[in-house]
Amino acid sequence: MSRLVMKFGGTSVADLERIKNVARHVQREINAGHQVAVVVSAMSGKTNELVGWCREASPFHDAREYDAVVASGEQVTAGLLAMTLQNMGVDARSWLGWQIPILTDGAHGVARITDIDGTRLIERLEINQVAVIAGFQGIGPDNRISTLGRGGSDTSAVAIAAAVNADRCDIYTDVDGVYTTDPRMVPRARRMDRVAFEEMLEMASLGAKVLQVRSVEMAMVHNVPMFVRSSFDDPDSIDSSPGATPPGTLICDEEALMEQQLVTGIAYSKDEAKITLRRVADRPGVAAAIFLPLSEGNVIVDMIVQNISEDGKTTDITFTVPQGDYARARKVIDEQRESGEIICELVSGSEDVVKVSVIGIGMRSHAGVAAQAFSSLAEKGINIQLITTSEIKISILIDAAYTELAVRSLHSLYGLDKPQD
């Protein structure tokens, strides 16, 4: 017997028919002898409706009122799922953020969970009552409802799993796991059986949008294994007995991985634009003169590369920003040039770029992974515009036209096309 947290997103609870399907998934786990807490999102479309009303009420709305309005969506789903379970003969009750309580900081709309007392939940779980928990919400120090920001239900689920000492946190979604790359681009993409937290972090932030980055961070800190699986599978066809391995991807501690592959996956992000400053006068504080005003202008900067140029007195600086921030970023840089804060010869940029990333914990202990990537792309005639690396990731900026070619080449290069043993 184990203790599970099951999390269902908006599309999985979009209407009463789907909520019944969710209830059958829960019943299956209960029948297999597990203790279950379920975390639910709002019915799909509801949050957007509520957010739309808030905008209509006031363009600059009080985040505390926004939270009171928007959190109602999860409240409704939690109550409905509890009723549906009861109707199937499964003991269940709903829990709202303030009832558990899920304590957060006071940053309404983007709150962070500070503490969850799992005592009362555990009492109920131990008598086999299903705890149906409204995701995405908590209660702030001001005794008012707080929300965790969009997609926060994943984070709720992991935090609850940590608080009740769950053996696993199952994230039910509209895909059946995490793939080695985007299956729409590479038909031979494979579902990974297991992936390390660190790898998942790099993939999530790169656009493999299966999971909220924050939830993976939290799972890593508390060492809660997460399991990504499909909510659309027929609940009755799944074996939930101890030791069974249902289809899905387990995200877990590095040490729990059977065997480390060199490279786990290939990710890409199309939402990139690059800006290059040529022959910037290389003096102390120059980077600050560029990136401080950008940050104050709420421009999110991703890749940053600085090279010494030939003359030794000037440098070239290139960075990337989301495409939506491109015009704003150019404007900030132009203003800095006009005011003399930045001295440089030329500013150029392009929105026609894509970032391709190779991710794998294995590359940490294995030189040559990067070199293989570069030569593989060179063979295909793909020009590399920018390179950044971390311990477990290599990111390469290329011309957008070559995206598919690059992703497919790298996917083959590291053996990800082959069926897993």
Place this chain on the structure above:
Amino acid sequence: MSRLVMKFGGTSVADLERIKNVARHVQREINAGHQVAVVVSAMSGKTNELVGWCREASPFHDAREYDAVVASGEQVTAGLLAMTLQNMGVDARSWLGWQIPILTDGAHGVARITDIDGTRLIERLEINQVAVIAGFQGIGPDNRISTLGRGGSDTSAVAIAAAVNADRCDIYTDVDGVYTTDPRMVPRARRMDRVAFEEMLEMASLGAKVLQVRSVEMAMVHNVPMFVRSSFDDPDSIDSSPGATPPGTLICDEEALMEQQLVTGIAYSKDEAKITLRRVADRPGVAAAIFLPLSEGNVIVDMIVQNISEDGKTTDITFTVPQGDYARARKVIDEQRESGEIICELVSGSEDVVKVSVIGIGMRSHAGVAAQAFSSLAEKGINIQLITTSEIKISILIDAAYTELAVRSLHSLYGLDKPQD
């Protein structure tokens, strides 16, 4: 300066446009120097949608889950109105039942308010912050959301008014006050300026469905003056300065009435069916043998009349029930006859009846009001089938075809057609 509670129902907050109109009403009172707490219902249609989902989830649903789901409607309106007020430059915050808290008993779905601590609300009112309160909800002894039953927002408003010591509780609705009778039936019906709590109680229960009966009872107990007025009047055209008398009906303590009229209003109810038992053996326990099984069968009995018949050994008993309960009531009586619990010669009944009532505190100290009614109806050739009286009300059951004639005659008889001074 005074302290006001303003209550707005579902049609008054049906969309963002109407919520803005409500905000303008609130702003008007604030500008006139009053302290304001607002109680709101769910946007019209929302509660029905939520209730529909509960039924779909489970035909026999847990009332605690039902409450969690349904209370979300008022939560949304409260947040949206607070935002809208802030956007107009009016300081405001929303309050949910559990935040104040509004304590109720544990009868989920039909809870009764047991206590409200007004301290924190008063603190905010005194710094001129508008308290926007979700109506219809509270928190039960189990720390879970409770709801007061349909229409409970009126009750919330009066209870809040009592808790914060408000000078008046304004009920904004889709009519501009309480009328002497149904204006659709009698075009010369007049809006009453003032009416006593007791009179309003008799009218509300008789179908002049402007206010929840429970809210009037509570207002009477706590002596909170209620003021029924229209939410569709243009907020800017209303004078809210102290001493001004905006259009509407004040429901207040008898002693606050300027001058007592003999009769205040004429009400009628079409939802009536009568059942007569002839020549019932008149022995102890006979009434119990009839009405106990009816009550166990959830039949609501309204008028009851018993007369001694000629022979002195038997009696005739007539009573009325709502039309929806008629068939069930007949069945219960038939079963009692078959089992020998009731011995009588004949059971007859009719659904083609209407109850007309004359209401007025003044009739308490003035004999002859009833006699006037009876002779007026007789003059018009209207046969009286049944009469019951209370201290401030005379109810008469007549053939449904004569409803309009009877109501119009009685309305003229007591001078209600004449313009008030």
